[in-house]
Structure formats: structure tokens, C-alpha cells
Amino acid sequence: MAGGTIQWCGPTSDLPAGLDTEVRQVPLILPGLVDVHCHGAVGHTFSADADGARLTAAHHASEGTTSVLASLVSAPSHVLLEQIAALRDVVADGALAGLHLEGPFITKSMCGAQDPAAIIDGDPALLKQWLETGRGTVRSLTLAPETPHFAELVQLCREHGVVPSLGHTAATASRTREVLGADGGAGGVDRQWSATHLSPRSVALITDAMAAAGMSDGHYTLGSLDVLVQDRVARLAPAGRTQSGEGQETGAIAGATSFLLENERRCVEWGIPLADAVAAASSTPARLMGLDRGPTRVGAIAAGYRADVLVATGELELVQAYRAGTSQTQERKDRADSSV
Template sequence: MTEPMILRGTVVTRDGLIADGVVSVSGEFIDWVGPTAAFPGGGADGAGANPAVPPPSDSVLVPGMVDVHCHGGGGYGFPDSPADGARYAARHHLRRGTTTLLASLVSASPERLLERIAMLSPLVDDGTVAGLHLEGPFLATECCGAQDPRFIIDGDPELLARLLAAGGGRIRSMTVAPETPHFAELAMALTAAGAVVSVGHTAGDFDTVTAGIAGAGGPVSITHLFNGMKPMHHRDPGAVAASLAAASRGAAVAELIGDGVHLAAGTVALVLAAAGADHTAFVSDAMQAAGMPDGQYRLGPLDVTVGGGVARLTTEDGSPGAIAGGTSSVLDVFARAVRLSGASLVEAARAGATTPARLLGLTDRGALAAGLRADVLELDPDLTLRQVIRGGTPVE
């Protein structure tokens, strides 16, 4: 049984800021959020009769981040590490503020995907991760990015049925190119299984992507908008424009890897202005090199070279390969959006926690509100992490 705790500082709620507020935690849940002066026994001066109320603080309190697209970190990857390594990767991100995480796989052979689903399933069952995300194999080879083209195949409803059966409800999202054969059937099966249809790694034109999003029949996300798709041109708007338009009208949630490598700060500002934080989800797309020194790593079956914190596929001639995932956390993306993209704390918290939690149907978390799971980050005024609390328990 965790000890009750009272946190004090600037509280970032779904609706605004509480300049001097309290987040009260009892057990695994938040039991009260509001101004310190209104807290029972808090007193108007913030000292009050309740000795449990801490003194005024410069802390910034935000919800724990929710990452719907993450391949690993801390030297381990979900597509290739053993169970202990996968747990360590999840722990790496937890210690950096991600209190809810999907474990993302990459395109691989059916046998390999089934093996990884079986290996990762216990991590879903014990709450280490919130579910699995399959990034492939029904993608466009032309826009495969750091996916191995050897394992990209046409949409196969029978294979999807096998993968979903093996997942037993643990697959929460799957990236599919809308132009792949049988897309409508694939989307229907994913929606019926409670998984998000994530449109991405697509060479589809505007009409194809728009139709795919409209026909998905359930929650839709855009796998790392702008990345894994052709650049937008004013006479050939393509997947970028179709995805941004869908997010702007509330038909999809756009993932953004706003780490300064995948996207410029101005691009993040554009999406937040057009689609709003309620239809934007910050993601890390992190791979095993997240939090590690520069050097040689793996992303599934492919070799990756990290230099200056940027992960790229290793090439024979040493030239820069395709960007191969990220090395940051969602909290890094959150902080960068505030510092460089003009996002408010409220907008950044929605995009980093509230919106991705809602996308996954996790109604018990993603915000600082009474009755929700006590996933709380305590930050310095400059948004540096001070403390992580997950389910009411401080994380070392």
C-alpha cells in the first residue's frame, strides 16, 4: 500500500494552469486537484492547519507521458531483445517520464512477429507496457524508411488474423499503408480487435489516404506525420495533406516526433495550430540507442549508426542512411514544444499525455484529475524532470 502524498506547485490540468495548486494522491489514484487555498485544511496562506501540505514550490506538475510509438531504449529494443532487456527498455522510458508505453515492433517475418508477440505478452499482462504496436509489415516499400524492405508484404487478412489471435487483445495499434491490398478488411479486423488503425509508411496520394482514414471504422492515428511519406507539394498534396486535414477535422490523431531531428520546431507549431493538441500525440519512436552513447546499434534486423544523438541506418559507404527511430523521450518532445514551438504547458500536456491516452481508450489516466491513476511528473521551472510517480508510487 503506497503512502498518501500531497504535491504542490503549478498544476497543469486539461483546462488550464493552477498557479499554486495541490495534487493529492491516495493509493494508486488522485483524490483531489485544485488551488492550495481550497485544499481541505490548506489555509489561505498555503500553510494552514494541515501539516501534510508542503510549503510553496516552484515545481511544475504535469501528467505522466503516454507514448504510443516506441521501439526501445537504454540499450535494448522491443523488436529484438530478450524479455529482461525489453523490461529494461520500458524502465528506461519510465524513469524519463513515460508512465504508459506501447512496445513497438517493426516489419519482420510472420514467424518472428509471432515470436515477439509471445515474448512481450507477459509484459502487457503485468503492466510493464500497455500493449503492443505493430509497425508493419503491410507498408509501402517506397516509403519504408528504416523498415527492412525484405519483410514488407501486401496486406494479408489471414496473417493479420494470426497476429491478432496470438496477441489475444494485447495489440493496441498497427501501422498499415492505406494503399495496401485488402486495406478495408484489415482495418475492420483491427477495429473489431480494439486496435487503433495507424495510417503510415505510405506512398498513397491524397484521395487514397483520405479514403483510408474515412473507412477505418474506428480510432485512427497517423504514424509519425511527415516521416515515412512523400513531402507535400502544392500540386501533389499526398499523404501529408490528407493526414493533416483529417486531424484538423477530428478524424485522426497525428503522431509527431518533435525531437528536432525528425521534425523542425516550426513544423510542430504548424500541426498544433492546425489540428490542435486534442488531435496531436507526441511520440518518441525511440529505438535501443535512446539514452545511450553514440555508436552501433540495431533496429530489428538492421544495423544503425548513432552520431550526435541521431540514429541512421548504417550504409556500406558510410554515407548518411535513413533516420532509424529516435533517441529521445516523449517528455523531451513535450519540453521542446514548449520551449521552441510556442506550445503552452496545457497544449503540450494534452499532446504528450491526454490525447494519446484517449486514443488508446485508457480513460483512467492521461491528466491530473480526481479519480484518475496517479501518474504525475514533477518538473523544474525549466521543465527538467525532478520526480516520476506512476500509480501513486515514486519511481527511483
């Protein structure tokens, strides 16, 4: 690794002349992980707080997730505009890999832990405003196939390089197939549809992590909703109500508190081959969002890619994390020492 990129990788016996020949044996070397659906960590939710967003991204990097998309839940348009405007600079300076809009063009009956008052019908004019405000930093949009103007929304996504992802939907399988194949709909971007919830052919692991990741149990927020975390499980608080005053069904899962390497480890414990689990947390999500292309490529250990590299034990416990060739592990050590 040099200059923030991977210069060479391969068997030690093939080490080119002139490179550092000091060899250190480690159990596993993995690519830095890529999380394309993440709401926060260490007490912060991705919002209009740019400093909090940088702190959150740094924490995920110290846990092995070196590329993070900041997920924004459904909110009034002016709130989303404020959040996008604040976070686009965090993307521009490289701390975040992009933005993910989870709504608001979804279905109220399937809102989960989102504020139903913020969920609206598909509105191409609003989406265009958000994408233009993002200046190319919005990489993913979760929407429901049954929302009005679905085809127009997908066309806007195509024009702005945004990956449409189906979620929070009550659509049947036949309806979903219909809209995916409709003229002016998904045609031409079928390879860029998020397959996370649709097909086993191309699985990308996510965390859906919220503010409680890396924190103790207690009360937190997700968007405008109150969340109670008990035994690391996040649910809407029993008496929670939206800021708008509209009632919300209590007890729904409200994101998660794990980090991506934990999810990868869990997959291996379930019997999934290590290489497949690693790909699902690195190269597949990177390819899905186009992060494996351009001048800054991530998601793999290969010459020319950004030097995002993890050293781990055979049990997938993190030993050291590098992002762009810089160690991220000291912050993790300092945090552990302060908690003793």
C-alpha cells in the same frame, strides 16, 4: 496519491479535511507522459526479450514517460508471433501499456529504416493470428492505405479494439480520403484514426525512440538492420545490409534517441503553449489509444486516475517521477551517479 491512484487534486485552499496538509511548493506538476510509438532504450529493442522490455519501460518511466506502447517493426510472421507472445505478459503485468505493430503491411518504396524484405501485402488471416496471439494487448497498427485488403484489415482492427494508423505510405491525399471514407473501411472508427501525421487538430507527440535512447553514440540495431548513432542522430549504418542479404539504402533516419519530456520541452521552446504541449504528450495519446478509459486510466491529473505524476522545474527539467504512486526517480539518480 494513495493506493496507486490520485485521490484528490485542486487548489491548496480547497484541500479537504483529513488529507495530509503538509504542503510543498514546486514549480510544475505534470501528468505522467504517454508514448504510443517507441522501439526501445538503454541498449534494448522491444522484441521477444521480456526482461529487456521491462528494463526499457522502467527507464522511460524514470525519464517521465509512465506509459509506453512497445513498437515492433516489420518482420517475418513467425518473428512477430514470437515477439507478441513474449511481450503480451509484459503488458498484462502493467509494465507496458500495449503493443504497436509498425508494419509489415506498408509500402516498400517508403520503408524508411525497415527491412524491405519483411514488408508484405495486407493479409487479414495473418493479422487475425497476430491479434489473437496478443490477447487484446495490440493497441495500434501502422499500415499503408494502398496495401491490398485494406478495408478487411481495418474491420479486424475494429473488432479487436486496435487503432489503425497510416504510415510508410506513398498514397496520395485523394486516395487516402477515398479509403478512409469507403464502406467497410474507416467508417465508425474515424475518431480513432491516428492523427499524428494527418491533422493539426489532434496532435500526439511521440519519440520513435530506439535502443540508443539513454546511451552513448555507437552501433545499434533496429529490427534486422544495423544503425549508427552519431551526435544522438540514428541512421542506417553506411554499409548496412538486411539479414536477408537484400541491399538497403544507407543513411535513412532510424528512429530517435530522445525521451518524451525532451520533445515536450522542445515544443515549448518553439512557442507552443505549455498546456498544449503537455496535452500532446499525455491526454491526447492516452485518449487516442483508449488508455483514459477502464479501471486503469492514465494521461491526466484527476481523481481516480492512476497516480502517474511528474514534478518538474519551470524549464521542464524532471525533478521527480511517480508511476502508480511509486517514485521512479531513484533509478534515474543511480544511473546518473554511476556515469560520473
